[in-house]
Amino acid sequence: MSLSLQGKTFVIMGVANKRSIAWGIAQSLDKAGANIIFTYAGERFEKPVRDLVATLEGKHELVLPCDVTNDEDVERCFATIGETVGKVDGLAHCIAFAKTEELAGNFSDTSREGFLLAHNISAFSLTVVAKAVKPLMTEGGSIVTLTYLGGEKVVPNYNIMGVAKASLDMSVRYLAADLGRYNIRVNAISAGPIRTLSAKGVSDFNSVLKEIEERAPLRRNTTPEEVGDTALFLFSQLSRGITGETIHCDSGFHIL
Ligand code: NDP
Ligand code: N5H
Structure with a gap:
């Protein structure tokens, strides 16, 4: 079950380890023959990411640091991508962060600093990277981010x-409305809960x-591979008429 993305180049941001949803996306794109550029935030993730990338079928040589809170880092990263490959066809933004202590307890206790940090890394960063990748999407492109039901309903x-x-x-x-004239599409995948490094430490996971498993229409949990294949669709020409959309890849749980 694969589409061909041979000759196309994609940037995947947010692989931390083999459980990362970004890694599920990488595997789907790799199988489709795409050329992939990886970015990571923390230095400690460079080696694990490089080791993982070496296990893919294709030869993906660019693995670059990019902390989305650092404008210089983002500029340097996309300048390197531009100089090396010239044109980019798609970008997967798989990045989020909030302070652990704010992911439990009373919402009304959220600190100003915690609010700003979560928004900076998890929301504003999409606009930052969309602006940076736009000049490289010379033949149009597809930007995909990952979201969760907890942004629509209280979870x-x-x-x-x-x-x-x-x-x-x-x-x-707003990005879809802005970038549509350049044939750049912007969509989100709302994934069901998946046990990743980010989910670690969540009590009650x-x-x-x-x-x-008990209640979702499909009676099973979401896998990174399912999310990867949804991203593959959004990166392919099969989805050329879709922008500004959120596709729920969550066994149908959101309809309940
Ligand atoms: P991971 O922990 O595997 O990935 C989170 C990624 O965020 C890490 O690779 C981390 O990079 C990156 N990140 C954090 N801060 C920064 C920063 N300043 N600059 C650049 N990258 C940063 O978890 P997931 O795969 O679960 O998360 C990926 C996305 O999926 C997130 O947006 C998450 O909200 C979303 N999602 C997850 C669900 C789940 O159940 N797991 C459900 C629905 C959505 P590094 O490791 O290099 O620090
Ligand atoms: C309702 C839930 C469970 C409770 C909330 C979980 C929220 C998780 C999202 C954020 C992104 C997790 C996070 O920032 C963890 C960090 O505080 C600590 N972890 C780290 O620093 C690790 C080392 C790095 C790699 O993590 C990051 N993010 O950089 C939601 C769940 C049912 C679904 C879920 C887990 C959603 C989601 O958005 O990830």
Whole structure:
């Protein structure tokens, strides 16, 4: 089950390890024959990301640092991409962060600093990278980000991340309206809960997964591979008429 993206180049931001949703996307794009450029934030992730990339079928040589809170980093990263490959066809933004202490307890206790940090990394960064990649999308392009139901409905403990995802979701629509004239599409995938490094430390994650298994229309949890294939669709010409959209890849849980 694969589409061909041979000859196309994609930037994937946010692989931390083999459980990352970004890695699910990387595997789908790799199978489709795409050329992939990877970016990571923390230095400590460089080696693990390089080791993982070496396991893919294709030879993907560019693995670059890019902390989305640092304008110089973003500029340097996309300048290197421009100089090396020239044209980019798609970008996967798989980045979010909030302080652990704000992902439990009372929402009304959210700090100003925690609010701004979550919004800076999890929402504003999409606009930052869209602006940086736009000049490289000379033949149009597709930008995909990852969101979660907690930005549409109140989900226990998601707290400040829910508000940041609502901002991200609206950023998708404004960016889609802005960049459509350049044939650049901007969409989000709302993924069901997946046990990744980010989800580590979330108390009760097992019961969240169990509820999906029991109640979601498809009666099973979402896998990174399913999200990867949804991204593959959004990166392919099959989705050429779709922009400003949020596709739920969550076993149908959002309809309940
Ligand atoms: P991971 O922990 O694997 O990925 C999170 C990524 O965010 C890491 O690669 C991390 O980079 C990156 N990141 C954090 N801060 C920065 C920064 N300043 N600059 C650049 N990158 C940064 O978790 P997931 O795969 O779960 O998360 C990916 C996306 O999916 C997030 O947007 C998340 O909200 C979303 N999502 C996740 C769901 C789930 O259940 N897991 C459900 C729905 C949506 P580094 O490791 O290099 O620090
Ligand atoms: C309702 C829930 C469960 C409670 C909330 C979880 C929110 C998770 C999202 C954020 C992005 C997690 C986060 O920032 C963790 C950090 O505080 C600590 N972790 C790290 O620093 C690691 C090392 C790095 C790699 O992580 C990041 N992010 O950089 C939501 C769940 C059911 C679904 C879910 C887990 C959604 C989501 O958005 O990820």
